[in-house]
Amino acid sequence: MIDIKNVSKWYGSFQVLTDCTTSIKKGEVVVVCGPSGSGKSTLIKTVNALEPIQKGDIVVDGTSIADPKTNLPKLRSRVGMVFQHFELFPHLSVTENLTLAQVKVLGRNVDDAKTRGLKMLDRVGLMAHKDKFPGQLSGGQQQRVAIARALSMDPIVMLFDEPTSALDPEMVGEVLDVMVQLANEGMTMMCVTHEMGFARKVSHRVIFMDAGKIIEDCTKEEFFGRPEARSPRAKEFLSKIL
Numbered sequence: 001m002i003d004i005k006n007v008s009k010w011y012g013s014f015q016v017l018t019d020c021t022t023s024i025k026k027g028e029v030v031v032v033c034g035p036s037g038s039g040k041s042t043l044i045k046t047v048n049a050l051e052p053i054q055k056g057d058i059v060v061d062g063t064s065i066a067d068p069k070t071n072l073p074k075l076r077s078r079v080g081m082v083f084q085h086f087e088l089f090p091h092l093s094v095t096e097n098l099t100l101a102q103v104k105v106l107g108r109n110v111d112d113a114k115t116r117g118l119k120m121l122d123r124v125g126l127m128a129h130k131d132k133f134p135g136q137l138s139g140g141q142q143q144r145v146a147i148a149r150a151l152s153m154d155p156i157v158m159l160f161d162e163p164t165s166a167l168d169p170e171m172v173g174e175v176l177d178v179m180v181q182l183a184n185e186g187m188t189m190m191c192v193t194h195e196m197g198f199a200r201k202v203s204h205r206v207i208f209m210d211a212g213k214i215i216e217d218c219t220k221e222e223f224f225g226r227p228e229a230r231s232p233r234a235k236e237f238l239s240k241i242l
């Protein structure tokens, strides 16, 4: 589903990603972790070409992001992305937030978009809030709306970049529950997160990054079960979180 091939990227003269290679199969849930500044957000943003790469290629469901013929807006519309900050439109109601991109990007008619959006809102348990504005919802509720909005676009894969790290602790669980449910339903997911409980429970694989490189890419059983077999940086990371 996602093939990341020898990806390198620079911000000016600073090399942020160095020769990153991995792939994610359909239905696989991959957790990306590593210290702050190691390039996790940058890597995940390259997958839907929100950040350009200078070397290598990424192929999403058969479409190469490096191919100049690729229609990037079309590709992006199929890749759901949920960020740390919910980035809902504050001046639009929940329902309007759910329908806007469906109408503008996918060309759906308003009624179909609304039906689809509300179905996804129901899935994240927030139907009762459909007419509210983002500012009237808690952080956890806003993040669940952001997930419902991404799902409304019928994504083939969902990318998450620390979706719970800006939330008050008591709201982390409700967002993780939605992610667990998605994972159990077979959604292909690439999740940057420090929630190791989530990683242990539902991920299939763990990627550990350090200084712009993928230095571990293994099953969760290997990652959590055999820390002694990990690289020194991953071992140090694990010793702090386990």
Ligand code: ADP
Binding pocket: 011, 014, 016, 034, 035, 036, 037, 038, 039, 040, 041, 042, 043
């Ligand atoms: P992580 O998500 O693992 O914390 P990031 O991908 O956000 O890491 O950042 C990796 C490195 O790239 C950091 O050193 C960060 O300061 C740098 N960086 C991120 N975005 C930019 C940018 N737009 N311009 C220049 N440097 C950046």
Ligand code: MG
Binding pocket: 040, 041, 042, 162
């Ligand atoms: Mg980040």
